[in-house]
Amino acid sequence: MNNMIVLPMVIPILTAILLVFLRRRIRIQKWLSIGSLLLTIGISIFLLNQIQTEGILRLDFGGWKPPFGILFVADSFSMLLVLTTSIVSAVCLLYAFYSLDEKLEKLFIYPFIFFMIAGVHGSFLTGDLFNLYVCFEVMLLASYILAAIGGTKKQLRESIKYIAINVLSSWLFLVAIAYLYGTLGTLNMAHLSYRIAEVGQTPILTVISILFLVVFSLKAGLLLYFWLPGAYSAPPTAIAALFGALLTKVGIYSLFRIFTLLFYHEPAITHTIIGVMAGLTLIAGSIGAIAFKDLRQIISFNVVIAVGFILVGLAVSTAVSIEGSIYYLIHDMVVKGLLFLLGGTIIALTGTARIDKMSGLIGNYPLLGWLFLIVTLSLAGVPPLSGFIGKVLVGKGAIDTGHYLLTALAIISSIFVLYSLLRVFLNSFWGETIIQIEDEMPLRKGLIIPCLLLTVGTIGLGFGTEYLAPYVRDAAHTLTNPHIYIEAILEGKIP
Amino acid sequence: METLMIILAGILVMIATYLFLSKNLIRVILGSAILSHAAHLLIMTMGGLKTGSVPIIGEKPLAYTDALPQALILTSIVIGFAVTALFLVLAYRTHRKLGTDNLAQLRGTHDE
Numbered sequence: 026m027n028n029m030i031v032l033p034m035v036i037p038i039l040t041a042i043l044l045v046f047l048r049r050r051i052r053i054q055k056w057l058s059i060g061s062l063l064l065t066i067g068i069s070i071f072l073l074n075q076i077q078t079e080g081i082l083r084l085d086f087g088g089w090k091p092p093f094g095i096l097f098v099a100d101s102f103s104m105l106l107v108l109t110t111s112i113v114s115a116v117c118l119l120y121a122f123y124s125l126d127e128k129l130e131k132l133f134i135y136p137f138i139f140f141m142i143a144g145v146h147g148s149f150l151t152g153d154l155f156n157l158y159v160c161f162e163v164m165l166l167a168s169y170i171l172a173a174i175g176g177t178k179k180q181l182r183e184s185i186k187y188i189a190i191n192v193l194s195s196w197l198f199l200v201a202i203a204y205l206y207g208t209l210g211t212l213n214m215a216h217l218s219y220r221i222a223e224v225g226q227t228p229i230l231t232v233i234s235i236l237f238l239v240v241f242s243l244k245a246g247l248l249l250y251f252w253l254p255g256a257y258s259a260p261p262t263a264i265a266a267l268f269g270a271l272l273t274k275v276g277i278y279s280l281f282r283i284f285t286l287l288f289y290h291e292p293a294i295t296h297t298i299i300g301v302m303a304g305l306t307l308i309a310g311s312i313g314a315i316a317f318k319d320l321r322q323i324i325s326f327n328v329v330i331a332v333g334f335i336l337v338g339l340a341v342s343t344a345v346s347i348e349g350s351i352y353y354l355i356h357d358m359v360v361k362g363l364l365f366l367l368g369g370t371i372i373a374l375t376g377t378a379r380i381d382k383m384s385g386l387i388g389n390y391p392l393l394g395w396l397f398l399i400v401t402l403s404l405a406g407v408p409p410l411s412g413f414i415g416k417v418l419v420g421k422g423a424i425d426t427g428h429y430l431l432t433a434l435a436i437i438s439s440i441f442v443l444y445s446l447l448r449v450f451l452n453s454f455w456g457e458t459i460i461q462i463e464d465e466m467p468l469r470k471g472l473i474i475p476c477l478l479l480t481v482g483t484i485g486l487g488f489g490t491e492y493l494a495p496y497v498r499d500a501a502h503t504l505t506n507p508h509i510y511i512e513a514i515l516e517g518k519i520p
Numbered sequence: 521m522e523t524l525m526i527i528l529a530g531i532l533v534m535i536a537t538y539l540f541l542s543k544n545l546i547r548v549i550l551g552s553a554i555l556s557h558a559a560h561l562l563i564m565t566m567g568g569l570k571t572g573s574v575p576i577i578g579e580k581p582l583a584y585t586d587a588l589p590q591a592l593i594l595t596s597i598v599i600g601f602a603v604t605a606l607f608l609v610l611a612y613r614t615h616r617k618l619g620t621d622n623l624a625q626l627r628g629t630h631d632e
Contacts, residue, residue: 155592162599166606173610181614182626185545188607192552193540195603199559199596206589207566 027075030084030097032068033107033146036061041139051130055122058135062115065146069108073496076101081503081513083152091152091514092213098152098514101500102351106149106278109355112482113270113362114142116475120366121263123471124373129175129261137174138267141167148275152514154205154212157279158198161244165191168272171264172256183259190252194243201236208233215514218286218507226290234288234295238302241283245276247336248302250329254313257328258321258378262369265321269328270362274354277335284339285347285504292342300340300431306333307434311441315448320378323445324368327404330438331357337428337435338419346422348501352493353415356403356486360412363400363479367393370472371453380449385458389465392473394454396480401450403483405443411486525565532558545611545621549604556600560593 040061047053076082082099085091099107118138125134144164151157169191173184206212208229209220221230239249246253257268280299288295310333313326335357338350370393375383387394403410416439423432486493503509532554539551567589573581575590615621 155595159595159599162603166599166602169603169606169610173613176613176617178618179628181610181617182628185610185614185623185626188603188610189540189548189552192603192607193555195599196552196555196559199556200562202592203559203563203566203589206563206592207568212588 027072027082027084027099029068029072030082030099030150031086033065033072033111034097034143034150036065036068037139037143037146041136041143044136044139045133048131048133051127054130054135058118058139059115061139062111062118062142065111066108066115069104069111072099073101073104073108076104077495077499081510083514090518092211092216095156096152096213096514097150098214098510099150100503100510100513101496102281102504103149103278105351105355105496105500106274106358107146109358110142110145110149110271110274113358113479114138114267116478116482117263117266117270117362117366119478120266120472120475121261123469124263124369125261132174134171134174134264137167137170138264140164141171141267141271145271145275149278152214154202154214154217158195158202161198161275162195164272164275165195168268171267172260174264175261177259180259183255186252187256190243194240197236197243198240201233201240204229204233204236213514214282214286215511219511219515221287221290226288230288231291231294234283234291235298237283237288238280238295238298241276241279242302243276245273245280245336246306246329246332247276247280247299248306248309248333250306250310250332253329254322254325257325258319262366262373265369266362266365269324269365270358273328273332274358277332277354280336281339281347281350281504285342286507286510289342289507296340296342299336300428303333303336303340304431304434306330306336307438311438311445314441314445318379318381320368320372320380320449320453323380323449324364327364327442327445328361330442331361331404334416334419334435334438337423337431340431341419341422341426341428342505343422343426344501344505345425346419347504348497349415349418349420349422351415351497351500352418352490353412355493355497356411356415356483359479359482359486360400360403363396363476363483364404366476366479367397367400370468370476371397373472374466374468375453380452383453383459384456385454387454388458390468393468393476394450396473396476397446397450397454399480400483401443401446403487404446405439409484409487411483411490413487414490521569522565525561525569529558529561529565532561543623545614545623548623549607549611552607553600553604556596556604560597563589563593563596 084097086095144160147160169188243249310326310329335350338346372378403412406412406416536551536554539547567586572583572585573579575584575587
């Protein structure tokens with residue numbers, strides 16, 4: 026029992042409500058929002074360390090013992106993601122402070138960002154399936170508005186499609202919950218896991234698990250990613266960075282929870298399907314990443330490739346590969362945020378998103394160029410940077426269990442990532458300088474400092490893997506041994 | 521009774537899928553509303569339709585109906601209502617700004 030677990034969700038909600046009343050006081054809004062995120066970061070670090078000493082923490086709302094009440098559960102996996110989310114969103118907010126124009130800032134954009142963060146944190150922390158649905162909807166409703174805010178033609182067009190596909194996937198989520206409740210009669214995740222283990226994973230439960238797979242694949246962009254490139258290329262840069270860093274990761278988190286905690290008894294069926302989907306995602310994402318000349322499309326397809334890569338770790342499902350996936354998930358949140366911010370900055374400076382129309386930017390903006398090179402290398406998984414350890418561990422896990430084809434696809438996809446981003450780098454930064462010194466738009470400090478912070482993050486993650494290792498190992502240990510989770514929740518008293 | 525309700529939910533899903541695949545934006549929104557009706561009926565049915573009293577303690581019957589699915593539906597009705605309202609307003613705004621409600625014309629050009 027620890028009442029602090031609820032704070033990562035409550036602080037953003039309270040902040041958002043407070044910001045609604047401060048509509049015209051932009052300066053106070055900015056200070057308040059950064060302050061509350063720093064507080065959330067501090068609390069997450071504290072909780073993460075407390076989990077190491079005390080094991081999984083849980084909070085039963087209203088004192089109702091599980092499985093009868095709703096509860097929040099904090100294990101290392103969810104707390105690591107909550108911490109990364111808070112850090113990345115704090116940096117994206119810093120970028121938003123300098124890049125958004127005042128008209129948007131007065132349209133309640135900061136409150137909606139905080140509602141979205143609250144939904145993301147709630148999804149990571151909840152221990153109840155229907156509460157997960159509600160947290161998803163909190164996150165999605167805020168993201169619908171953030172996708173459309175400003176109301177340009179492109180945003181309206183893309184947000185219509187984004188809402189339509191998410192209404193459909195939320196409907197499927199409800200249907201899956203209804204079937205699961207009808208079969209097992211409970212919604213608490215630990216209790217569900219216990220009951221599934223008790224009756225064995227019957228064919229009907231496997232079908233329901235595949236329904237869940239479809240739902241979360243739609244949310245995460247695993248194979249069913251067709252809505253993603255459009256929706257992520259329409260909104261303003263800071264918002265797109267938040268989307269790219271957070272939204273698909275919640276789907277990935279849910280896939281990991283569902284298939285390590287609930288439906289782990291028939292890996293020959295479910296995990297094989299995940300493996301096939303992950304492989305196809307890697308192929309399709311790689312093709313998309315090199316097919317376009319639009320910078321935003323290239324970046325969006327890189328999100329798709331990363332989703333496929335992380336899910337390879339789940340398909341293999343050994344302790345090593347899941348550890349690799351967790352490293353890569355954390356790395357990817359930081360680096361995708363950085364990639365979107367850099368891409369948006371380049372587009373804002375050159376006034377075009379097409380890479381064949383830009384050239385020689387390194388002469389004007391050397392710092393931006395070198396940051397882009399670092400993010401390219403980090404995404405490809407070059408050793409001193411953060412993408413390396415995740416790729417190695419996922420690859421090792423896949424080879425150990427004989428998934429050679431998936432290993433090959435995962436490694437080849439890294440080459441495609443490297444190629445697609447180096448193509449951007451060579452086209453836009455190398456070559457003849459086309460922007461004259463006198464027409465050069467100054468690169469404002471406010472835009473480059475957030476990028477620098479995230480670059481420090483990716484380098485720090487690469488060098489500081491040792492410090493992160495105990496937390497990640499604990500997270501992977503809990504994921505591969507679901508009975509630890511069940512015992513922490515139900516305390517051996519099965520009703 | 522359950523069989524009948526499931527057939528009804530299936531018919532609703534059929535209609536909703538048909539509407540969802542049409543080119544008119546309003547029909548898509550209507551489809552999404554019908555989809556959520558189907559989901560709510562399904563949750564109600566999966567909770568069991570055995571006869572019992574309304575779940576209010578003062579009644580003192582032998583058995584109550586299951587109260588949990590009703591709470592779930594109440595929550596999801598509100599969420600569905602909010603999403604539909606937002607979707608409708610956005611459709612109106614899109615129609616005002618782009619001058620079309622035909623989804624085939626909402627493709628956009630390669631380069632804007």
